[in-house]
Amino acid sequence: MPKRSEPSGDATDSMPIPIKKARVTNDHSTECQDPECEGCDEGQVEISFIRGEEGDSVQPTAEELLTMAKEEQGDTEMARRLFDLALEAFDERDGKTGFGYAQCLVELGRALTVEESIREGHGLFVALSKKKEDNDDASKKVDLSLWQARAALAMARSIRQQKTKAFDELRQDLEDSEGEIEDEVALDELMVKDQVAKEELGFYKEAIDILDKVLLNFDTLDEKPLELTRQAMHDIREYMELLEQPSHEDHVTLLFDTLIRYIQLFSYENDDILLTLWGACLLHRQKFCLGKQKEQMCQDAEKHIQKAKEIYSSKYKKESPLGWELYAMLKMTQSNMADDEDQVLELYDESIQAYKKALELDPDNEKLQEMLELLDGSAEDEEDD
Numbered sequence: 175m176p177k178r179s180e181p182s183g184d185a186t187d188s189m190p191i192p193i194k195k196a197r198v199t200n201d202h203s204t205e206c207q208d209p210e211c212e213g214c215d216e217g218q219v220e221i222s223f224i225r226g227e228e229g230d231s232v233q234p235t236a237e238e239l240l241t242m243a244k245e246e247q248g249d250t251e252m253a254r255r256l257f258d259l260a261l262e263a264f265d266e267r268d269g270k271t272g273f274g275y276a277q278c279l280v281e282l283g284r285a286l287t288v289e290e291s292i293r294e295g296h297g298l299f300v301a302l303s304k305k306k307e308d309n310d311d312a313s314k315k316v317d318l319s320l321w322q323a324r325a326a327l328a329m330a331r332s333i334r335q336q337k338t339k340a341f342d343e344l345r346q347d348l349e350d351s352e353g354e355i356e357d358e359v360a361l362d363e364l365m366v367k368d369q370v371a372k373e374e375l376g377f378y379k380e381a382i383d384i385l386d387k388v389l390l391n392f393d394t395l396d397e398k399p400l401e402l403t404r405q406a407m408h409d410i411r412e413y414m415e416l417l418e419q420p421s422h423e424d425h426v427t428l429l430f431d432t433l434i435r436y437i438q439l440f441s442y443e444n445d446d447i448l449l450t451l452w453g454a455c456l457l458h459r460q461k462f463c464l465g466k467q468k469e470q471m472c473q474d475a476e477k478h479i480q481k482a483k484e485i486y487s488s489k490y491k492k493e494s495p496l497g498w499e500l501y502a503m504l505k506m507t508q509s510n511m512a513d514d515e516d517q518v519l520e521l522y523d524e525s526i527q528a529y530k531k532a533l534e535l536d537p538d539n540e541k542l543q544e545m546l547e548l549l550d551g552s553a554e555d556e557e558d559d
Contacts, residue, residue, distance in 0.1 A: 221255060236263035240278050244285060257282040271298060273318065280325045289332040296325035316388055316395070320402040323384040327409040330377040334370075334416045341368045369421045378413060378425075381406065382432055392439050404447070407436050411451060415458050423462045430459045446485040446494070453478035454500055460507065468511065475504055495536035502528035 234242070239260035246253035257278065264274040279295030282288060299322040303315070344364055350356050385406060388399065395403070414429040433455050442448040456475035460468050483497035502525045509521035526549060533542040 221252075221259070234263075236260055236267055236274055236278075239263055240274075240281060244281055246285075248285075253285060257286070271301070273302060273321075276302065276325075277321060280321070280328055283332070284328050287332070287335070289329070289336070292325060292328045292332055296322065296329055299325050313396075313399070316399045317402065319384050319388055320399060320406060323381040323388075324402070324406050324409055326377040326381040326384070327406065327413055330374050330381070331409070331413045331416065333374040333377070334413065337368060337371065337374075338416060341365075365419050366421065368419050370417070370425050375425075378410075378429070381410070385432075385436070389436065389439060403436070404440075407433060407451065411455060411458075414455070418461070420462075426459060426462055430455055444485060446482045446489065446497075449478045449482035449485065450494070450496060450500065453482060453504075457500060457503055457507070472504060472508055472511070476501075479504060493531070493535050495532050495539065498528050498532035498535060499542065502526075502532060 239256055243253055243256035243260055246256060260278050261275065261282070264272060264278050268274050276295045276298035279291045279298070283290070283292030283295065299318060303318045303322055341364065345355075345361065348355050348357055348360055348364070355361050385403065388395075389403065410429055410433055414426055414433070417426050417429075434452065437448050437452055440448055442452070453475045456471050456478065460471035460475065463471055479497060479500050483494050483501070486492075486494040486497060505521050505525035505528060509518050509525060512518045512521055526546075529542060529546050529549070533539060533546060536542065
């Protein structure tokens, strides 16, 4: 998206562009880092929208507002305001119990990490799926079911994120000044407490049950439900990757097997997105394996990741940032598995170069920046030793 302080010269008729209006005051919200901003106090944000080369002022639809809100990266002032406007628009059009309002609540909760919003949206989808008038329309029933599944996965993800945050904070209390665990027994007890909660389990199994029922009729699904299904598959991956404790292995295995089963319903052989998803799932699943099984999973992951990168490059005439990031993760894993010291160093260096390539392709990716800084710091520490 272009800077909000000025419209882009590439504006098209397909989507309005939100721009901040200048403020009377020069006060700024704590997160504002725009040197050209003339004031953006929270609660004072005023947004106007333009469309096309003429820059005509327009009023976006509820769906357009939701799309713009989702395109904002992170919990920003602009994102919050756009979500508020989208909710208002859906409310005016369909009321607070409508499909669009429920969808907006879930998307808001996912983007801004607001569990109450996700829970409310999920409840609305459950209620809508039980309404006879909605179930009379077969395609609408499928859409409702798939959105209920996505909302359930968002709830499982939110619960897991909270548990992970609590675990990390409690684990820090067990560390000494050098980051070493002082009480291994206490750590073991803490890891046991971090097992998948009953409510969390209920939400992700609800999603799988819904998806299984919908996909029984896979051959009859048109483009819209197929795209929603693919989104739900990525939701499953996001949730699965949050499960990292040994006690999570059975859940990871179930989610992994489910995802691969879904991928194989599609014509995945020349689909870079599905091959990337498969490779990413293998990379996470191997964390719970040992020996030959672990090696085989890494080999399979490399095969899928490399093929996905090739297809992406051929299709878009550019390299895939995610493909290079996954490749970097794979090489780091293989470096940790290697026995020969020269091979360890070779794979480690290959991983670093792949991370740098991924960051070059996606320079705004803060996660990649932090990863490279961490790895550079580790390398310097080893040299000092």
